Amino acid sequence: MKKFAALIAIEKYTDPDLAAVAFARHDAEALSAALAQHGFAPADQLLLIDAQATKTSIESKLKKTIKRLKEDDVFCLFFVGAGYTSGGQWLLAAYDTQPVDEPQTGIALEWILAELRRSAGQQATLLLDVHGGQLSPAELEKLLAAAPHVACFFACGQGEDSYASGTLKHGIWNYHLLQAFNGDAPAALQRGLLTANSLQAYLASETPRTLRGSYSDGRAQTPWSHTSENGDYLLADLRTILQQRQAEASQNQQLTVGVSLLARKCVSVKNLAGWKKTFRLPDRVSDSSQTFIAQAAESELKQDLDTQFAALKAAFELTRRDLIAAGPEDGGGSIGTPYFQYSIKIAQHPEHPSEAVWSRTVDGITDPQQVVGEAFSRVFDGMFDSIELALPQRIDLEAFIDMVEAARAPDLKIQYDREVTYCDLHLKGVEAHIRLTPQRLRIAHDRRQPTQLLIQSFNAVKALVFKSHLPAIGSKP
Secondary structure (H helix, E strand, C coil), X not given: CCEXXXXXXXXXXXXXXXXXXXXXXXXXXXXXXXXXXXXXXXXXXXXXEHHHCCHHXXXXXXXXXXXXXXXXXXXXXXXXXXXXXXXXXXXXXXXXXXXXXXXXXXXEHHHHHHHHHHCCCCEEEEEEEEEECCCCHHHHHHHHHCCCXXXXXXXCCCCCCCCEEXXXXXXXXXXXXXXXXXXXXXXXXXXXXXXXXXXXXXXXXXXXXXXXXXXXXXXXXXXEEECCCCCCCEEEECHHHHHHHXXXXXXXXXXXXXXXXXXXXXXXXHHCXXXXXXXXXXXXXXXXXXXXXXXHCHHHHHXXXXXXXXXXXXXXXXXXXXXXXXXXXXXXXXXXXXXXXXXXXXXXXXXXXXXXXXXXEEECCCCHHHHCCHHHHHHHCCCEEEEEEECCCCCCHHHHHHHHHHHCCCCEEEEECCCCCCEEEEECCCCCEXXXXXXXXXXXXXXXXXXXXXXXXXXXXXXXXXXXCCCCCCCCC
């Protein structure tokens, strides 16, 4: 079986009456790259853009391509450009089309279907983003019924236009088409498979949504499709691509740079070592009360830093020059190692002035293997209760939530606030509170844990996210 594609994109026409089509070239070139991932070899792709897409060139090269089809071969035609109707025919405008003076200078959809009927191929998909006049769906359905092995997807309905987004740098329908074929739209997939029905359902849902976000004047664009006699057939299998992405994102499965181990503990100010009965509890949050708390905790800060310095030196067999200690000062202190940094801080509780919060952190990890080793466990096991990932790029939380809800993964539930400032993920098999914000992912346990268990919970979250074919949290695209 071979796969053939013809991609035709026309942004500007010789006839000034035919409006320019924004980002047509970009759409076609991007789809060509997407199809190449699915077995459409560059040598078997016909790409005609602007001046290359004359009527003569399109008809000649399209006819030759279709003639090459054998029974088991697959054919895909993508067109983005202008269109018009004439004499009951729907015509795609070629670069040199003159629709006013010579209506038949366009490419008739009926001619394309006739060529496909004469070919030996048994599976053809037409992806048509046509700007301009269109026959009614009933007329098109009647026309397409004569080619039962052809499935056709239309960017908009009769009387509507197809719109582009300057932000996305694509036609809106084409952008979502690309998302689907690239595996970047879990809502378009059925367990990693892109089918005719799943693609249409996704395009029909997301195109109007993005249109509303791009324009505020009530424009309408209603994608629709005609399915072949094969019904819901496979367009692309994304499972291998998704698995490869999972493997690449998980090359360092144990830990990633940007991860922090955290512990927070609230105590009464009266329980600090430097507290005296003659002192008065703070009743408001201020710089002076923070200074008071730092002074009351200074001996505990020093003791903790001394203890961790000695433990790190012994466990990792470090020299004096390997360890950089600072503090206690201003309620905090730190110890730098060649592999990570440990820090401790005490601060007044922002909502309860008579309480203080101890915070311990390991971050600045430069050698993840050291953090998952035995030496690290000897020093820090049972100290931390949370693991946090600073995301390499800001997440569109609304889009992430939409994908989770569309995926309907049985092992994953989601909750979020009305303003969508965060979302909480509930994953089967992960006994932890998982919170995702646009910039951070935190996995918090209700008690302090061994380091390995914290890392295992982090990896379990990643694995279940991949299993559900959702975007890899914290992984660069």
